[in-house]
Amino acid sequence: MAAKEKTGNAFVETIKTVVYALLIAGIFRTLFFQPFWIPSGSMKETLLIGDFLFVNKMAYGYSYASCPSVMVPQIGIEIDAKDICGVFDGDNNRLFGGDPERGDVVVFRHPVSGRDYIKRLIGLPGDKIQVKDGVLNINGEPVGLQDAGLFEEAMAPQGPQALRPRCENGPVGVGGNCVKSRQIETLPNGVEHVILNIGDQQSDHTGVYSVPEGNYFFMGDNRDNSADSRLAQQAGGVGFVPYENLIGRADRIVFSSAGSSMLYFWTWRSNRFFKAVR
CATH class of the missing domain: 1.20.5 (Single alpha-helices involved in coiled-coils or other helix-helix interfaces)
Structure with missing residues (x-):
């Protein structure tokens, strides 16, 4: 016995x-910190497909969206943050809340789908946002823009989803050089970051968005390849994002892999390890 x-x-x-x-x-x-894997190219060149980072959840305090979601539909696991902390949803407030700053790269919960998104904070409550001929205008004033050469990458499948990049230099065959125009954008508070251009499209010519109180306006740095606040939630975009839907701020890339799996060590981008997110 x-x-x-x-x-x-x-x-x-x-x-x-x-x-x-x-x-x-x-x-x-x-x-404290939530891991986040970059699945798409909407934030190039700031964030590349395959970048792995930890999101600082202390930056803006806590809400129902701070509770983790566990989504593994392949094996039938779909635990949403609302399933755990839904009792705190609806008041658009936060515990130990802090205000995000224009230019922050933020992970937030999509107001409709509940999926985690990562974009750059462009519009604060009360702002009027418009894109005119591809130039971002905030409260009637165009932001600063400076040409900064080209962003180049190989035309090849990227990440686990094998996504292929869009190119400004037209259709490019596999193995070819995919090019986008690169500019430095300066926001009114002095934050500078890179944006990319692919071509003239509808999202380069918008009406005026008036950001409601308690909400924020987000855009991707890869401006012509981002479903963001320029597109309404019902149309597959992000729309305005409530304060309580913010999860945290992206501060630093911890690891990066250019391959379809992080186990393929020969595809690791060692020059991006521990790189600050600007």
């Missing part, structure tokens, strides 16, 4: 250790 009891006790201790580890990991992810 002693051997069986010892085996049983060891099994119970193992289960307890696993449960404690999961609880600690859940608390850490909820309160």
Whole structure:
């Protein structure tokens, strides 16, 4: 009997250790830092497909969106943040709330789908935002723009979804050089960042968006390849994002892989490890 009891006790201790580890990991992810893998090219060149970063959840305080969502539909796991913390949804407030700043790169919860998105904060509550002939205007004034050469990348499948980049230099065959115009954009508060251009399209000519109180306006740095606040939520865009939907600020890239799997070490981008997000 002693051997069986010892085996049983060891099994119970193992289960307890696993449960404690999961609880600690859940608390850490909820309160401090959430891992985020960049799945698309909407934030190039600031963020590339395959960049892995931790989102600072302390930057803006906490809301229902701070609770982690676990979405693995392949094995039937779909636990939404609202399933855990939905009781705190609806008041558009935050605990220990802090105000985001224009130019922050923010992970937020999509107001309709609930999926996590990452974009740059462009419009604050009360702002009037418009894009005229491809130039961002904030409260009636165009932002500063400076030509900064070209952004070049190989035409090849990128990331686990094997996405192919869009190019300004027309259709490019596999292995060819995909080019986009590159500019430095300066926001009214002095934040500078790179934006990319692919061509003239509808999102380069918009009406005026008046950002409601308690909401924010986001855009991708890869301006012609981003579903963001310029497009209404019902049309597949982001629209205005409520304060309570903010998850955290992206501060630093921890790891980056150009391949379809992070295990393919020969595709790692070592020059992006621990790179600050600007």
